[in-house]
Each structure stands twice: as structure tokens, then as C-alpha cells.
Amino acid sequence: MKTYGCIGKKLSHSFSGEIHGRLADYTYELIELTEDEVRPFLEKQEFAAINVTIPYKQTVIPYLHSVSEIACRIGAVNTIVNRNGRLYGYNTDYHGMTALIRRAGLSLKGKKVLVLGTGGTSRTARVVAADLGAAEVITVSRRRSDAAVDYEDAVSLHSNAQIIINTTPSGMYPDCESKPISLSAFARLEGVIDAVYNPLRTNLVLDARAKGIRAEGGLYMLVMQAVVAVEKFLDTAIEADAANRVFASVLESKENVVLTGMPGSGKSTVGRLIQPKGYEFIDTDREVERRCGCSLKELIAVRGETYFRDLETEVIREAASKGGRVISTGGGAILREENVRCLKRNGRLFFLDAPLSRLSATEDRPLSNTAEKLARLYDERIDLYRSTADVTVPDLETPEAEAEYVIRKRMELLL
DSSP, X not given: OOEEEEEESOOTTOOHHHHXXXXXXXXXXXXEOOHHHHHHHHHHTOEEEEEEOTTOTTTTGGGOSEXXXXXXXXXXXXXXXXXXXXXEEEOTHHHHHHHHHHHTTOOOTTOEXXXXXXXXXXXXXXXXXXXXXXXXXXXXXXXXXXXXXXXXXXXXXXXXXXXXXXXXXXXXTTOXXXXXXXSTTOTTOOEEEEOOOSSSXXXXXHHHHHTTOEEEOSHHHHHHHHHHHHHHHHTOOOXXXXXXXXXXXXXXXXXXXXXXXXXTSOHHHXXXXXXXXXXXXEEHHHHHHHHXXXXXXHHHHHHOHHHHHHHHHHHHHHHHTSSSEEEXXXXXXXXXXXXXXXXXXXXXXXXXXXXXGGOOOOTTOGGGOSHHHHHXXXXXXXXXXXXHOSEEEOOOSSHXXXXXXXXXXXXXXXX
């Protein structure tokens, strides 16, 4: 039986196998190849169809018998179909990028577009932007050339850009803290598209959304290009509704459910009630206690609140780095912007809006062990809870009712 799969240099971060598994019933393999192994692999033709990723989207072209018109224009191939010993090359990233831009609700017609990066995905983005009617498409590279400006020139000469498309790996896991460019200079910016899909939302996307700018990460592009690839692989058609259901299921499996709220608001209880099958439950307070080998009360009494907050940030960073988790945060987790950003990269924040009258001061919570301390914390934090939340969960009669509310709202957002 011939292989279906994906070839590339490093594929440990790839979601492609999971996506194809939802779209078709063949076995999909991730095949890591060195530069010297690409030619023999293609010449042996021991595959039915394959996807191609970094850095071989151009390398494969000389070994193909036919290349589609779009792939020729882009100069990159990411899908190869073996038809009776003849290799046909396509670029399904074109369809994925187009679908992502439309999903973000962006119009490129008559706009100035900056494309960050010069690789195969950059070539795709430039062709897509031109086809969608962009007035000007500027390529941005680390090195200035006849074909590209550098990042300094992008800021000084093109600060009137209206759309930015990132095709670099900046911000990709595990280097999640990085970003390719600061958005502060771009006063006319209307939209940001980032081809990076792991994490779900890079710093670039989060920066744009914080400014009220439409922005999307690359998961939808990844799924929609896979849809077209499967159509090529199997000579079939996949309906739009089916494709979107697959996207929703992939997003659901990768996105964390994060619960925020005051101490005693029921985050851990609700979190365990909503825990989807296969999801890991993490209570960040309990994880802090496990690492320090003592209670939070003892930790703060001996080492102080700053030490506790630093350890809490370390726990949150690790918990939020992967998807498929329900994360119950400590009451003060949202006090640090870096915590909120880490949690939002792969998750949605659900704030349990329990009123002060429902909360109780307890001895095991040293920062809110009296009614006065609890009331002061509530007043200090309530606006921050609400402003950082993606969804505010109203005070309902039971934890079960709140869990049902979270589940319902989450599904609405996924679809």
C-alpha cells in the first residue's frame, strides 16, 4: 500500500496528521527528510500523495511532471499526487490563505499589504494579496534587497500599511515570546494575518486584538489547505459545512478552557465538571503547592507574595504552552499581563462572576482571610477580571449550571 503523508525537515510540531485523520480514512505519516533524502524519496514514488512543508516546497519542483498554474505563479508546491507514476504538484496553501483572510473579515482591495518573510508561504501570501486586489504588496525581510525592504524600512517608509501578513516562524512554539514586528508604528492598520498556528494566537495576533484590530492565527489556513489537499489526494469534493466542522473539532482539541475569578468562586469545581474527554485538568494553585511542598499560606508566610507570584507565573507558562487542557487559575493570576497573554495564546478565558455576597473569607487564603481583605480584593480586581475575560459566566444557582453555560458558550465560539 502506498503512503499518504507529509515530508519536511522537522515535523514534531505538525498538526497535519490529526487534521487528515478527521478528513479521510487513510493513514497519514509524518516523514522527516534531510536535503539529500528528498530526491531519492520522490524518484522511488512509494507514495500515493504527500504534502510538502518547510524547507522543501521549492526543492520538489524539478522532480514533478506537472505543476498547477497557481503553484507556478507562486513558485512553491505543497501537495503532490502520484497518478500512475506521474507526479502532479499543487499549492493548496493558496486556498488556505485566501480562506483565512476571508474568515478574518478583511478586504485587501486597494490596500497596502506588508508580507513578513521571504519563504514559500510568503510567496503564497503575495500572490493571494495581489489576486484579492491589493494596491501594493511589500515584502519585508531581515536583509534589504531589490525584492524586499528590511524591518527598519518597513516601519519608517511603510507605516501607512493597512494589512500585515506574517509568514515567518517568529512566535511559533516553543519560541512563543517572540514577534516579528511591533505594531505601534502602524496607525492605519486594519488587519493582521499570521500563518503560525502553534500557538493558536501569537503575540502578534494578541497585540493586534488588544488594539481592536482584526487578527487571526494560522490554524484555519492549515485546515482549509488540508481540505483542498484531500480533495486532490482522493479526487473528491468536501462540502464547506463539513470542512468547517473539521476546523471546529481541531480547534476544540487544541484550545484550552481557562477559568478565572475570585478565590472561592468555584473555578476548580466547575473545571472538573466541564473537563472534556481526554483533557487534562490543571489547578494552578495546587500545582504551585506541589512544587513548593507546602500550602500557599505557608509559602506566602515564609517566602512572601512576590515569590509566590513568580512561581505561579512559571506554572501558568507551562500549563498554557499546550492545548487540550482545562486550567483553573488562582484568584490573582490575571494581575500580571504576562500570565493573561500566556493563557490567551492557546485558550479562552471564562470569568466566573460570583458576587461578593457569595464569597467567603477562609484561613487557608492569606490574602483574603478576613471579610475586609476579601472585599478589598474584590474591588481591586473585578474590572480586571471582566476586561481580560473572553466570556463572563453569570452567577448561576449551581456549579453544574455554570459548567453547562461554559460548555454552551464555548461551542458557540468554536462554530
